[in-house]
Amino acid sequence: MATEPPVAGAASGAAPGLSGGKHVATGTPSPAAGIPRVDPVLDALDPDRGRPANVVETHGLTLRFLDKTILSSIDMGFERGTITALIGPTGSGKSTFLRTLNRMNDKVTGFRYEGSVTLEGRSIWAPGTDLLELRRRVGMLFQRPNPFPMSIRDNVVAGVRAHRIAKGRQLDVVAEQRLREVGLWDAVQDRLNDSPFRLSGGQQQLLCLARALAVGPDVLLLDEPTSSLDPISTEYVEALLAQLAPALTLIVVTHNLAQARRVSHRTMFFYDGRLVEHGPTDQVFEHPRDPQTERYVTGRIG
Amino acid sequence: MPRKRRRVVFTVLFRGGTFAALALVLAPAAWLLASVIAKAVPHWRWNVLWTALTPTGGGLLGPILGTLILMAGVLVVAGTVGVLAGLHLAEMATPRRSGADGGTVLRMASDVLSGFPSIVLGYVGYVALVVGLHWNYSLLPAVLILSLMVVPYIAKSTETALRQVPTAYREGAEALGMATGYSLRKVVLRTASPGIVTGLLIALAIAGGETAPLLFTAEFSRTVWTGAFVHAHGFGYLTYVVYTFWDTPSKSANYLSYDAALILIVMVLVLLVVARLIVARSQRYSEGRTR
Ligand SMILES: Nc1ncnc2c1ncn2[C@@H]1O[C@H](COP(=O)(O)OP(=O)(O)O)[C@@H](O)[C@H]1O
Ligand SMILES: [Mg+2]
Numbered sequence: 001m002a003t004e005p006p007v008a009g010a011a012s013g014a015a016p017g018l019s020g021g022k023h024v025a026t027g028t029p030s031p032a033a034g035i036p037r038v039d040p041v042l043d044a045l046d047p048d049r050g051r052p053a054n055v056v057e058t059h060g061l062t063l064r065f066l067d068k069t070i071l072s073s074i075d076m077g078f079e080r081g082t083i084t085a086l087i088g089p090t091g092s093g094k095s096t097f098l099r100t101l102n103r104m105n106d107k108v109t110g111f112r113y114e115g116s117v118t119l120e121g122r123s124i125w126a127p128g129t130d131l132l133e134l135r136r137r138v139g140m141l142f143q144r145p146n147p148f149p150m151s152i153r154d155n156v157v158a159g160v161r162a163h164r165i166a167k168g169r170q171l172d173v174v175a176e177q178r179l180r181e182v183g184l185w186d187a188v189q190d191r192l193n194d195s196p197f198r199l200s201g202g203q204q205q206l207l208c209l210a211r212a213l214a215v216g217p218d219v220l221l222l223d224e225p226t227s228s229l230d231p232i233s234t235e236y237v238e239a240l241l242a243q244l245a246p247a248l249t250l251i252v253v254t255h256n257l258a259q260a261r262r263v264s265h266r267t268m269f270f271y272d273g274r275l276v277e278h279g280p281t282d283q284v285f286e287h288p289r290d291p292q293t294e295r296y297v298t299g300r301i302g
Numbered sequence: 303m304p305r306k307r308r309r310v311v312f313t314v315l316f317r318g319g320t321f322a323a324l325a326l327v328l329a330p331a332a333w334l335l336a337s338v339i340a341k342a343v344p345h346w347r348w349n350v351l352w353t354a355l356t357p358t359g360g361g362l363l364g365p366i367l368g369t370l371i372l373m374a375g376v377l378v379v380a381g382t383v384g385v386l387a388g389l390h391l392a393e394m395a396t397p398r399r400s401g402a403d404g405g406t407v408l409r410m411a412s413d414v415l416s417g418f419p420s421i422v423l424g425y426v427g428y429v430a431l432v433v434g435l436h437w438n439y440s441l442l443p444a445v446l447i448l449s450l451m452v453v454p455y456i457a458k459s460t461e462t463a464l465r466q467v468p469t470a471y472r473e474g475a476e477a478l479g480m481a482t483g484y485s486l487r488k489v490v491l492r493t494a495s496p497g498i499v500t501g502l503l504i505a506l507a508i509a510g511g512e513t514a515p516l517l518f519t520a521e522f523s524r525t526v527w528t529g530a531f532v533h534a535h536g537f538g539y540l541t542y543v544v545y546t547f548w549d550t551p552s553k554s555a556n557y558l559s560y561d562a563a564l565i566l567i568v569m570v571l572v573l574l575v576v577a578r579l580i581v582a583r584s585q586r587y588s589e590g591r592t593r
Contacts, residue, residue: 104477109397135479142477146470149493149587158488159478195587208474215478 052121055080055219055249056101056138060115063096065108070096073115074275076268078219083241083250085260085281088270089301094253097270098221101251102138103131119219136163139217143224145204147196147211152188155196155207159215178210182240202233209240220244222252226259238263257297261285269293271301335567342557342564350561355524355538359554362562364526364538369510369569371527372520372539375445376452376509381502384453387412388460388498393486416454423447424515432519439521440534447515452505459504463497464490468589493588496581503577507570513541522546540566 054077061074070093078084086094096105103124105111117124124134136159147155156175160166166174175192179185184206188199196207205225212220222241226234234256241250241263254260260267261281268278269290277284277293288294295301353361387408395405427447431437467490475485491498516539523536540562547559 102477104473132479132481135477140477142470142473144470146468146474148471148474148489149589150489151587158475159480162478162480162484162488197587197589211478 051080053077053079055120056251057118058115059118061097061100061117062114063093063100063105064110064112065096066110069273071270071273071275076275076278078249078251079266080249081246082265083245083252083263084266084268085264086251086253086268086270087255087257087260088276088296090255092270093273094270095223098223098251098253099140101219101221102135102140104140132163136215137217138219138221139212139215141205141208141212141220141222141225144228145201145208147199147204147207149195149197151193152196152199152207153192156210156214158211163215165215174214178214179207181213182206182210183236184210200233202229202236205229205233205237206240209237213244217248219249219251222250224253224255227255234259257285257299269296271296338560338563338567342560345557346561346564350558351565354526355558357524358552359558360524362540362543362558362565364524365540365543365562366565367527368520368537368539369541369566371441372444372448372516373506373510375441376448377502377506379445380449380453380456380505380509383449384456384505385460385498385502387453387457388464389486391457391461392464393490412454412457415450416458418451419514420451420512421514421518423451424518427515428518435532437532438534439519439523439536440530440532441520441527441537442531444516444520444537444539447519448509448512451512451515452509455508456501456505459501460494460498463494463501466497467493492584495584496588499580499584500577503573507573510569510573511541511566513545516542 056078058074058076061076062072063070074097086098088094099105100113101117101124105113113125119134119138122129148158150158153172153175156178157166157171160171160174176185176189179188184203187203188194188207191198196204199207205228209225225241226237229237238259241252244250245265252260252264264281266278267281267284269276269284269288269292271292277288277290279289284293285297288297292301350361351366352363354363355361355365391403391405391409395403395408397404424447427443427450431443431446432439437443471489471493472485475489480488516537520537520539522542523534523538525538527537528534543562544559544566547555547562550556
């Protein structure tokens with residue numbers, strides 16, 4: 001990000017603040033003191049303005065289990081507020097890639113990586129990184145709904161409690177707000193103290209989504225989030241993801257090509273341990289550059 | 303057709319086999335229970351519960367209290383050590399580089415310990431604690447030796463219960479950014495608690511029903527417990543009464559023997575019922591219960 005020299009702006013007489021480069025809102029009085037500053041207003045409108053466009057980036061990321069290389073040299077950026085679909089046949093390393101992004105693989109025996117992953121420009125493996133805070137910011141939803149064996153309400157606020165984001169009566173507010181956000185409130189408001197396992201599979205997955213959202217993540221990783229759900233629930237979850245996208249950055253593994261097409265902005269195609277192709281979803285599906293991608297998206301392999 | 307007939311025959315044989323096995327387990331238990339009740343109830347008097355033993359008869363206050371105190375001591379000592387050992391084996395022992403489970407040495411030691419005959423443990427207690435440390439026949443050596451006996455059992459049941467907690471819960475907790483210890487307390491242990499509690503209570507029942515190691519460490523005494531942990535002159539407990547009083551010439555001592563057996567059985571039943579209740583209560587939110 002370019003920081004315009006203060007003198008240039010005043011001397012050139014260009015339209016204040018709107019010309020060329022951007023100011024960094026430093027709070028120090030600018031030389032053009034008479035003119036109202038536009039930047040703070042813009043910053044307030046879009047707090048992300050000063051941050052890198054890519055929330056998550058990987059640079060030369062190579063992932064291995066013991067001596068087996070699962071993926072090699074992946075360079076990829078995930079743009080803020082977008083949905084990226086990860087597609088490819090089973091065993092092509094989609095889950096491994098996804099689970100690396102919130103360091104869920106770190107403890108897996110034999111896992112090794114090269115290269116780097118950055119979150120807001122900082123390596124997720126940088127010394128001094130707070131792993132728990134990283135996982136608060138990069139949440140995860142699994143293939144099979146996995147509510148905890150506690151009441152529905154306690155499930156929603158489990159992470160909020162762990163991170164001490166709220167306590168006491170505030171927890172009820174958080175629970176209601178998040179359940180409303182995923183559209184589950186009407187269905188469960190009378191049985192907040194019941195077991196979550198009485199809910200349908202789709203409702204359980206929504207509960208897990210509410211639980212993940214409750215800690216206020218920036219990025220949400222979803223590993224085949226609808227593959228154990230019925231078509232109606234799937235459609236509902238898809239619509240919900242589309243709604244979440246501008247505020248959150250979503251990375252979704254899916255086996256459902258139609259789903260990838262419907263919900264994602266960008267698509268990454270993994271095959272045989274490689275990231276074969278990535279780009280805007282329309283392009284990957286309609287004008288794939290690689291013949292393997294074409295064979296996969298037209299249903300001839302996988 | 304013959305294939306179908308074979309299947310039917312097999313099914314019938316299998317059913318018969320399982321039924322016979324069930325009967326083999328149930329019949330002796332029922333017979334035991336019935337005979338103890340038959341022997342104890344006709345001459346039952348309630349003041350057995352609150353009068354002390356005398357050389358000629360009296361009641362079972364001392365032995366009842368003794369057994370309860372032994373169980374409480376075992377719960378504290380073996381419960382703590384056993385649950386922590388199980389926790390270590392299931393959660394903390396670092397895996398081998400080959401990927402195999404860690405804690406091999408501790409697990410093997412525990413298995414070996416559980417293989418010792420209880421009377422050998424009693425003798426060890428006698429040599430090391432009663433004589434070696436000059437503790438004499440008293441509460442502490444008895445509790446320690448009984449604990450030594452049931453710790454492997456508690457560790458094993460705790461480890462098993464923890465290993466049965468679905469990976470999905472652990473991963474869910476991890477992905478939410480819960481610290482390992484926090485998720486252990488709030489998610490994992492909560493899920494495993496029925497198994498752990500059941501293991502603990504059964505261990506207590508085993509400890510309450512032991513005689514051999516107590517002969518070496520507590521001997522026996524008619525006096526009600528005075529509060530001493532060591533340097534006592536023996537210590538009363540129910541199994542001793544069952545074991546020695548039944549063939550003494552004194553009729554009232556014979557009666558006390560059956561009374562003691564009945565009380566022990568009732569204690570064990572209470573423990574089992576309590577275990578059931580705790581399990582039912584903590585499983586309100588478990589995955590298996592959807593109704
Ligand atoms: N913990 C592990 N240890 C060793 N190999 C693994 C492990 N997890 C996954 N793999 C291997 O990594 C490859 C990619 O798996 P995965 O990422 O699950 O693929 P996908 O999600 O695309 O189906 C597979 O060949 C799988 O066998
Ligand atoms: Mg996968």
